[in-house]
Amino acid sequence: MRGKIFLILALAALAAGALLLARLNQPRTATPTAPAPPARAPILVPDAPFEETDWFALVPRDWEPGKTFGADIARLSDKDPRAIDALEKLRAAWADAPVEPAMAGARIRIGGFVIPLDTDNGAVTEFLLVPYFGACIHAPPPPANQVIHVFARRPLRHLTMMHPVYVSGTLRVARDKTPGSAAGLIDTIGYEMDLEKVAPYKLD
Template sequence: MNIKKLAVLGLVVATLTALGYGLASWFMGKPEQVKQGTTELEKTLAQLTAEASANGEDYAVGDRLPAGEPKKAAEFDPAFPELQWDDLMPADWDPMAAFRGMNIAELQDNDPKAQEALDTMRKAWNDAPVNPKLVGKKVRIPGFAIPVEQSDKGVDELLLVPYFGACIHTPPPPANQIIHVKLSEPQPAVGAMQAYWIWGEISAQKFSSELGDAAYLITASGIQPYED
């Protein structure tokens, strides 16, 4: 299943979210915690959305970055070959399994069936399997950044996602489509949804945040703004 189809599926999830129990409970995970946890989350989302709008340039929600041009490959260390986002998903894994047999058009606002489907799908996506063949490999991959940890010197950690708007304008992708990145040195100016190349060693390591769960970790050797 390619990323473009996955982005469309994300919009379906967004529709279910609106029909079910609201965006805040999608992120927070437990409906009973919505009232308590929404305020801080909404502030974070509002800030990230503002940054994403400022940094988005010509990107629209759902846009993904083209693969690197061969003529530019010389700019990078050949020890870090380019990794495709599709390769992060095991070939036999079906991210649409939770939606089989469901007619979304028949659902109404606050429909408990939508909430039930979201709960099932959310668990399946948060537990999305990794591709074991990639573990321990040195890789290079382009994506959109979402800062999650920063110090006085800049951003220390970020989430890397395959398409514009993921985790901010749309619900999070499956965990095997979110990479937690730990930078070797803080970066002073990493804005939400800015496009970057990241390279380093990839491992299978779970990372949970309010913005989404990552199934992979890249301990980055380098980061560079993406230019197509």
């Protein structure tokens, strides 16, 4: 089991564009023999660029889970009954972890690890993206606000468990129970994304 890994990405200040539809029709005086001028075609502005985002941006600033659990649990063995009980309480708290409403509709690029869900002939169509993976008291499963349910537009091959990638798309706030095979690993999802781009994650 790998330890807790956080992917710290540079937060780029990119201007967010909006989709504009402009139709210019200025009234003109037309004579019986002169045809009316044609309407100008709408002007389409491309989608806003993706903003480089780290996982801390998905967490509300006033959320302080450390106040609920003290540092003593770090000294417990994973097999200690107190650690097992603490892990259950921690998972319940993680499932209720608040999301950041300001991130709804944000077009982001974020790096993380893949947990495959649905597949199509060996290709992945849905997956969870998380900043780290854990299942014990020293590295518990990620909270809901650190889990993104990603929907691919087309089946993706060569994505395996804990595959490191960058994903780009529009984020949605969508708290839900974890579907399928990952239900026993991670309890609750805080965000969803319709995938537009995926790329390998490379350490600098």
